[in-house]
Amino acid sequence: MKIAVVTGAGESLLPGILLSRLRKEGLPAECVLRPRAGALRAIRDGLARATRRGLACRIRERLRPSPVMSRIGVTTYREYASAHGLEGWDRPLARIMADLDVELVTFEDLNDNRTAAAIRDRGIDLLLNTCSSLYREVLDAPRIGVLNPHMGPLPRVRGVNAMEWSLFLGLPTGITVHRIDRGVDTGDVLLFEPFEPKPGEDIPALRGRTGPLMVEALVRGARKLADGGAGEPQAKSDGRQYFVMHPRLVKLAERRIGG
Amino acid sequence: MNRIAESLKARAACLRPSHARIVLRDRRGRRSAAGRDEERLRAALDWLGRAQDAAGGGGVSAGYHFRGGWRPPYPETSGYIAATFLDAAAYLGESSWRDRAVAIGDWEISIQLRGGAVRGGQGVNDYPIVFNTGQVMIGWLALHRATGEQRFLDAAVRAGEWLAAVQDADGKWSRHTLNDIPHAYHSRVAWPLLECGLRADRPDLAVAAERFYGWLVGETAGKGWIRHMGFTGSGPVLTHTIAYTIRGLLEGANRLDGDLALRCREVATHAARQLFYRYERNKADPFGEPRPLPGLFDEGWRPAAAWSCLTGNCQLAIIWIRLARANDDARYLNASLKILDQVKGTQCLKSGNPGIRGGVAGSWPVTGRYIQSAYPNWAAKFLCDALMEQERAMAGLEARP
Numbered sequence: 001m002k003i004a005v006v007t008g009a010g011e012s013l014l015p016g017i018l019l020s021r022l023r024k025e026g027l028p029a030e031c032v033l034r035p036r037a038g039a040l041r042a043i044r045d046g047l048a049r050a051t052r053r054g055l056a057c058r059i060r061e062r063l064r065p066s067p068v069m070s071r072i073g074v075t076t077y078r079e080y081a082s083a084h085g086l087e088g089w090d091r092p093l094a095r096i097m098a099d100l101d102v103e104l105v106t107f108e109d110l111n112d113n114r115t116a117a118a119i120r121d122r123g124i125d126l127l128l129n130t131c132s133s134l135y136r137e138v139l140d141a142p143r144i145g146v147l148n149p150h151m152g153p154l155p156r157v158r159g160v161n162a163m164e165w166s167l168f169l170g171l172p173t174g175i176t177v178h179r180i181d182r183g184v185d186t187g188d189v190l191l192f193e194p195f196e197p198k199p200g201e202d203i204p205a206l207r208g209r210t211g212p213l214m215v216e217a218l219v220r221g222a223r224k225l226a227d228g229g230a231g232e233p234q235a236k237s238d239g240r241q242y243f244v245m246h247p248r249l250v251k252l253a254e255r256r257i258g259g
Numbered sequence: 260m261n262r263i264a265e266s267l268k269a270r271a272a273c274l275r276p277s278h279a280r281i282v283l284r285d286r287r288g289r290r291s292a293a294g295r296d297e298e299r300l301r302a303a304l305d306w307l308g309r310a311q312d313a314a315g316g317g318g319v320s321a322g323y324h325f326r327g328g329w330r331p332p333y334p335e336t337s338g339y340i341a342a343t344f345l346d347a348a349a350y351l352g353e354s355s356w357r358d359r360a361v362a363i364g365d366w367e368i369s370i371q372l373r374g375g376a377v378r379g380g381q382g383v384n385d386y387p388i389v390f391n392t393g394q395v396m397i398g399w400l401a402l403h404r405a406t407g408e409q410r411f412l413d414a415a416v417r418a419g420e421w422l423a424a425v426q427d428a429d430g431k432w433s434r435h436t437l438n439d440i441p442h443a444y445h446s447r448v449a450w451p452l453l454e455c456g457l458r459a460d461r462p463d464l465a466v467a468a469e470r471f472y473g474w475l476v477g478e479t480a481g482k483g484w485i486r487h488m489g490f491t492g493s494g495p496v497l498t499h500t501i502a503y504t505i506r507g508l509l510e511g512a513n514r515l516d517g518d519l520a521l522r523c524r525e526v527a528t529h530a531a532r533q534l535f536y537r538y539e540r541n542k543a544d545p546f547g548e549p550r551p552l553p554g555l556f557d558e559g560w561r562p563a564a565a566w567s568c569l570t571g572n573c574q575l576a577i578i579w580i581r582l583a584r585a586n587d588d589a590r591y592l593n594a595s596l597k598i599l600d601q602v603k604g605t606q607c608l609k610s611g612n613p614g615i616r617g618g619v620a621g622s623w624p625v626t627g628r629y630i631q632s633a634y635p636n637w638a639a640k641f642l643c644d645a646l647m648e649q650e651r652a653m654a655g656l657e658a659r660p
Contacts, residue, residue: 243593249593
């Protein structure tokens with residue numbers, strides 16, 4: 001099964017660790033699909049890489065909070081990498097790709113014909129989504145489809161801020177790996193990987209440690225498909241679509257952490 | 260030529276410094292940071308108080324306009340502002356708002372037409388209007404509930420008798436209405452008529468109200484649209500009158516029994532849900548804030564305005580909060596918090612102009628087509644209602660362990 005990883009344009013540890021973990025699992029990725037970066041973005045990402053640890057990182061967080069870049073996120077990735085014997089997990093993505101012989105394919109528009117052609121030309125069977133892209137026409141390009149790690153239990157909690165809504169509603173928190181279809185989080189469900197918030201944890205801290213959980217969930221999902229498994233279809237009426245949560249409700253969701 | 264002259268006068272009115280600041284702020288898409296809700300509630304109530312004082316006599320000025328300043332008192336909206344003042348008195352524990360409500364109620368009685376109807380238009384005119392009569396009944400009934408004073412219930416009964424007398428056989432009203440056509444938003448007439456019938460033990464009035472609801476629930480079209488929601492018989496409809504219609508249906512559902520109650524709730528919920536999704540899904544970024552809700556929608560629920568009707572937004576916030584409770588669906592509460600944040604952001608708390616400070620404009624931007632370049636009293640009223648409704652809902656949630 002040929003796998004490609006789709007990333008966003010920003011800096012994140014997740015794609016690199018995912019590539020390493022897939023290789024360890026015997027499911028090496030063929031390529032990474034990434035938006036074509038402009039000069040300004042390249043400068044910003046370079047700055048992010050150079051300042052990943054330390055004061056500048058905290059300043060950057062203040063400007064644009066990113067749980068992946070938080071200390072909690074880095075610590076969690078370190079523990080995960082250590083547990084799975086992943087070397088060089090915190091190197092720039094380009095270095096990891098070079099070491100693993102993974103091709104970089106850049107695109108202007110994920111859903112245009114050229115991107116679809118690039119996927120088909122390489123015989124890609126499965127895309128693993130690691131960003132917040134919208135998938136439309138490109139869904140038809142890989143043979144099997146696109147897997148997404150959704151931060152809540154499907155079908156109950158579809159849409160945005162799924163983790164926060166799960167906490168608010170008193171539902172289990174976890175990651176659902178599902179196929180992306182043309183609905184909002186309505187594709188076949190492969191697995192649900194629960195995780196427990198720790199008492200006293202706040203939302204940013206909780207989000208900060210979900211990166212490795214998403215990696216592991218995606219790998220398990222890919223493994224299930226590689227072994228001939230399939231997902232369970234969802235009925236559209238089984239769940240509700242949730243939207244960006246208002247800060248006052250986020251506070252209430254946070255209060256429910258730790259019972 | 261007249262239109263050009265009017266347009267030039269309207270633009271000139273925007274040049275006054277306090278007006279210009281608002282126009283420019285809205286042009287830049289800026290909204291003031293959401294302050295504390297109690298501060299905003301008090302600011303809106305104080306604005307309503309000034310509007311009442313500006314009119315003199317007990318009624319509330321229709322609003323502050325960039326051209327011409329404070330307008331004459333508006334019987335229709337003064338009537339339901341009385342209910343808001345009473346609610347504020349209870350919510351804040353301040354009796355001065357109750358005194359203001361009583362002043363409105365007595366003023367409304369003093370100008371009530373001989374047949375029982377309420378006068379149409381702004382100022383004291385000679386013609387009756389069905390919708391206006393219903394809105395003042397809301398105020399009188401609230402006053403009777405709060406004070407126990409029989410004169411308010413008597414006034415409501417007289418108004419109810421007139422409404423029953425001018426009703427069509429099939430339950431709708433098409434005489435003494437705006438543009439002499441039936442309106443779905445007369446659900447806000449049927450609501451107080453029903454309540455009056457129940458409270459005053461007048462089953463004839465309650466039956467008249469039921470007849471209207473029976474007619475209205477048959478006026479649905481595809482995707483939950485309800486016919487006759489607008490001021491005119493055709494064209495896109497304001498969220499303001501859509502919300503009037505939905506609220507009147509929900510209040511009817513709360514007071515009726517059986518299938519008719521269920522049907523009213525179903526029709527209202529379907530329409531409210533359409534606007535909920537249109538609000539939440541209208542965003543540039545799936546992880547960002549919704550864009551302001553357009554002020555007009557056509558029969559397919561397609562947006563038909565680039566501006567937002569702030570009154571309608573407040574009214575929808577109230578409806579969504581109630582639906583959240585009724586349907587155990589917190590998404591509606593979530594949307595109401597967000598849409599109210601957007602309205603609050605347009606409320607100017609620091610203007611030196613008392614006609615602007617604490618008030619809520621007709622549209623955002625202020626030059627939008629609904630009550631253009633003006634601050635209508637009903638916009639402030641519905642913001643007050645929505646803030647109190649929101650805080651009660653949130654207090655219940657925040658008090659839970």
